[in-house]
Amino acid sequence: xxxxxxxxxxxxxxxxxxxxxxxxxxxxxxxxxxxxxxxxxxxxxxxxxxxxxxxxxxxxxxxxxxxxxxxxxxxxxxxxxxxxxxxxxxxxxxxx
Numbered sequence: 001x002x003x004x005x006x007x008x009x010x011x012x013x014x015x016x017x018x019x020x021x022x023x024x025x026x027x028x029x030x031x032x033x034x035x036x037x038x039x040x041x042x043x044x045x046x047x048x049x050x051x052x053x054x055x056x057x058x059x060x061x062x063x064x065x066x067x068x069x070x071x072x073x074x075x076x077x078x079x080x081x082x083x084x085x086x087x088x089x090x091x092x093x094x095x096x
Contacts, residue, residue, distance in 0.1 A: 009026065
């Protein structure tokens with residue numbers, strides 16, 4: 001699924017987000033390097049694409065023509081687990 005980098009809300013658009021399109025939940029820009037499948041912090045200019053103009057602010061919209069919204073899955077550890085939370089709370093106050 002395609003998730004907003006900032007709030008992790010799912011973006012349900014059919015095509016790529018427009019340059020100035022924003023998240024319906026938090027209002028942050030969606031067409032940003034941090035939402036792009038080509039973003040790689042270990043590459044020059046933090047991008048796997050070699051034929052690009054460098055983008056200074058990775059968290060603001062840009063006009064990169066190579067943008068591809070990355071598919072992300074929510075890790076199991078991030079999903080709510082009410083039973084696990086209750087057990088952790090009880091263990092915190094357990095007498096030893």
